[in-house]
Amino acid sequence: MARPRVGDRIFSSLTLFFALLIVLILGGLLVVLNIDAWPAIQKFGVSFITSISWDPVREEFGALPAVYGTLLSSLIGLIIAVPISLASAIFLSELAPEWMSRPVSFLIEMLAAIPSVIIGLWGLFVMVPFIRDPIEKWLGSNLGFLPFFQGPPFGVGFLSAGIILAIMVIPIITAISRDVMSAVPATQREAMLALGATHWEMITGAVLPYCRSGLVGAVILGLGRALGETMAVTMVIGNSYKLTPSLFSPGATIASKVASEFSEASGDLYLGSLITLALVLFGITLVVNIIARLLVWRSISVKGTGE
Amino acid sequence: MNRSEGNFRRRWSNRLMLVICGCAAAITIAFLALILGYTIINGVTYFNLDFLTQSAKPVGETGGGMREDIFGTFILVGIASVIALPVGLMAGIFLSEVAGPKAASVIRFSADILAGVPSIIVGVFAYALLVRPMHSYSALSAGVALALIMIPVVARTAEEAMRLVPNSQREAALALGISKWRMILGVIMPGATTGIVTGVMLAVARVAGETAPLIFTALGSAFGVQGLTEPIGALPLQIYRYALSPYSDWQKQAWAAAFLLVILVLGINIVVRLVSYRKKQ
Numbered sequence: 001m002a003r004p005r006v007g008d009r010i011f012s013s014l015t016l017f018f019a020l021l022i023v024l025i026l027g028g029l030l031v032v033l034n035i036d037a038w039p040a041i042q043k044f045g046v047s048f049i050t051s052i053s054w055d056p057v058r059e060e061f062g063a064l065p066a067v068y069g070t071l072l073s074s075l076i077g078l079i080i081a082v083p084i085s086l087a088s089a090i091f092l093s094e095l096a097p098e099w100m101s102r103p104v105s106f107l108i109e110m111l112a113a114i115p116s117v118i119i120g121l122w123g124l125f126v127m128v129p130f131i132r133d134p135i136e137k138w139l140g141s142n143l144g145f146l147p148f149f150q151g152p153p154f155g156v157g158f159l160s161a162g163i164i165l166a167i168m169v170i171p172i173i174t175a176i177s178r179d180v181m182s183a184v185p186a187t188q189r190e191a192m193l194a195l196g197a198t199h200w201e202m203i204t205g206a207v208l209p210y211c212r213s214g215l216v217g218a219v220i221l222g223l224g225r226a227l228g229e230t231m232a233v234t235m236v237i238g239n240s241y242k243l244t245p246s247l248f249s250p251g252a253t254i255a256s257k258v259a260s261e262f263s264e265a266s267g268d269l270y271l272g273s274l275i276t277l278a279l280v281l282f283g284i285t286l287v288v289n290i291i292a293r294l295l296v297w298r299s300i301s302v303k304g305t306g307e
Numbered sequence: 308m309n310r311s312e313g314n315f316r317r318r319w320s321n322r323l324m325l326v327i328c329g330c331a332a333a334i335t336i337a338f339l340a341l342i343l344g345y346t347i348i349n350g351v352t353y354f355n356l357d358f359l360t361q362s363a364k365p366v367g368e369t370g371g372g373m374r375e376d377i378f379g380t381f382i383l384v385g386i387a388s389v390i391a392l393p394v395g396l397m398a399g400i401f402l403s404e405v406a407g408p409k410a411a412s413v414i415r416f417s418a419d420i421l422a423g424v425p426s427i428i429v430g431v432f433a434y435a436l437l438v439r440p441m442h443s444y445s446a447l448s449a450g451v452a453l454a455l456i457m458i459p460v461v462a463r464t465a466e467e468a469m470r471l472v473p474n475s476q477r478e479a480a481l482a483l484g485i486s487k488w489r490m491i492l493g494v495i496m497p498g499a500t501t502g503i504v505t506g507v508m509l510a511v512a513r514v515a516g517e518t519a520p521l522i523f524t525a526l527g528s529a530f531g532v533q534g535l536t537e538p539i540g541a542l543p544l545q546i547y548r549y550a551l552s553p554y555s556d557w558q559k560q561a562w563a564a565a566f567l568l569v570i571l572v573l574g575i576n577i578v579v580r581l582v583s584y585r586k587k588q
Contacts, residue, residue: 011488018397019406019414022462025455026417029424029432033425036435087331096332104332106580109341113576115516118565119544119549122342125558167338174335178383200320221423229423230519231547255427256520261524278431282424282588289423293416 025230033279048276054241054257054267061273063254063280065241069158070281071255073228073233076162081170082219088170089177094203105178110170120235125166128155128236131163136248143227151246158236159247164232169222176221180214180299181207220292228285232257254281311534343569350566353559358567363529369556372563375531376540379446382532383525383541384515387457392507394454395461399503402462403469406492408489415463422459429455430520438524446532446539449525453514460510469495505583512575516568518543542568 034041040048040061051062056297088108132155132246139149173253184207192206208215228301239260250258254277357372364371398418402411433452472495496503511517518541518585526538527536527548533539542564 002512005486007489008487011491014406018394019401019410019462021394022414022419022421022458026421028436029428032432032435033428036439084331084334087328087337090330091328095328096457104336107336108332109580110573110576111335111342113512113572114339115344115518115543115568115572117516117518117546117550118346118569119342121561121565122547124550126341126345167342172336186516190388198317200321200324201317221396222572225425226536230425230427231543234548235547250404255425258427258431259519259522262434263526275431275435277442278428282428285423285425285428286420289420293419293423 021027029282033275033282035278037272037276038151039268043269044273044276048273049280052243053233056267056270059267059269061115061270062275066254066257066277067242067280068243069161069237069251070227070255070284071248072158072251073161073253074166074223076158077165077226078168078219078223078249080163080166081173081222084166085170085173085218085222086177086215088174089181090306092174092178094199094207099247105175106175107259108171111167112175116168116229116231117235118166119164120232123160123236124156127163128160131155131160135159140248142206147245147249151244151248153248154238154250155217156236157248157250158237161237161253162247163250164236165226165229168229168232169226172225173218173222176218176296177215179297180211180218183214183272183299184210211299217292217295217297218300220288221231221296224285224288224292227280227288228255230259254278310337312470346562346565346569349559349562353406353563354566355563358560358563362531366554371547371560373540373542375528376542376545376564377567378467378475378532378540379525379528379540380515382446382539383434383521384452384511386446387441387453387514388507388511390454391457391461391510395458395507395510396465396503398458399469400491400495401464402466404487405512405585418459418462421455422463425519426452426456426517426521428531430522430524433520433524441536444524444526444538445536446525447535449539449541450535452524453517454522456509456514456517460513461506464509465499465508468499468506471502472498485505501583501586505579508575508579512572513577515575516543516572518547522547523582526584 041095044051045059046062049063049067051060052064053060053062053063054065092105092108096104132153135158136149136153136155140153188200188206188210191200197205233253234256237252237256239252239255239256240250241252242249244251258274258278258281263273264269264276353539357370359372359377360374361370361372362374363376398414402414407412429452432455433448437448437451441448476494476498477490479486480494521541521544525541525544527544528538528540531540546561546564546568549557549564552558
């Protein structure tokens, strides 16, 4: 063993310092947000989560409609995105020949790279009118007996937000599921085919069960992204603060509420309430991302950040 | 008889499911085509020289452009890079060359979690950390917010690029008697340049389009770029403001800005991927 040199020691500690900075930033996020949220936490306590009012004039703030909107729009997004993503991933990993899967993967990654504000712009001017007219009108007149599809078709609202979120998380879930499926050993596939299974039976019988936890991780990672997605959702959700089962209704998510009101907020309590909202979102995404990371990591030893 | 019927069903359900999977991939690409198609067609229609070379006109007057906001975006990305590159690279070196497996997994995990923090929350953090104490929206606070988004991306891609450098090179360098830190800077880093540049460019492309963390840090400015401690405009911020405005002239400019931003962001992505693909072959 060579004796450690001074230069090496200094360099190593320097890299350690910058690496620890990442941990420090995470910790700093928690501490700083808590400090600035404190006036609101102190005043409202746990009732902040369960209250439905948001009245800057009377200084009464509650998070329930925003939490509801966040969960509802993400749920709609996942319901649409999961089957499309998993099927696309199966196509890329199991079916398509190399000359086809490479460009298709590339295009799907391009979809992930489009800035969210541009997807929002497209959503607002192209998708929302389309959702208002054929889609919501059709749903209203044919499935109007369900509480989800009642009320006037606004276009902007939970349904549009959910569809926009689906478009944004499809490339993420697809890319990670593709990697997870590709990591399944070829022997698993060969054994199933040798038993006389068709290609599809091989996929459902050998590939999918083998990487189930990784696929769940991919979906949860998509959920984490959907929960925190801001710009595109803010532009198509209509920014109204209410609790309603109707998917046609304009609503708000935590992120959209913070984005649309933060720069106008006056007073410590108003600002504190918005920061508390951000803190709630931070907590939710933190838990979701940690679970997802652990699941995906176990399937593909050490892989990229999934971006 | 029964058996061949069963086989017939199996064969056809096989084909059906395979076709469905292909359709799903086609749907995904159709979304990309729709978004890009509308952005390019609308953008080209409303794009002109004034858009690049003129400042914004007051409400009610037509014409004008986004000169200041384009400039602002470059400045913000510049500030973010200046902060994030050293931090990200050093953290990447730590992960790949210095840390033991346990320390590495803690840092790696933190970096991945930081990368997953919604960008709006990073914006709130930068507001609480810089805007509030300084009593002013500023280019600096927005640059810091974008840097916080860049750091984990740069760190992880730098780490992976350096891991790909073969161990024999490390051993050869050390066998010559040079110290470890010179081995890292003189052998590992040059060997991993393509990978590191790829990661940095992708991170730049990502933050160039970020909007949420700018709303209450950069704020936007009608007076152009005035300094690091003053509010500043940015292209994505202006897309957001103009898209939600009731003036059709502004909405047209939002499309033109979106066109420019898409060219910038996807351009970087495409070039980077082509280069790293060439390198692999």
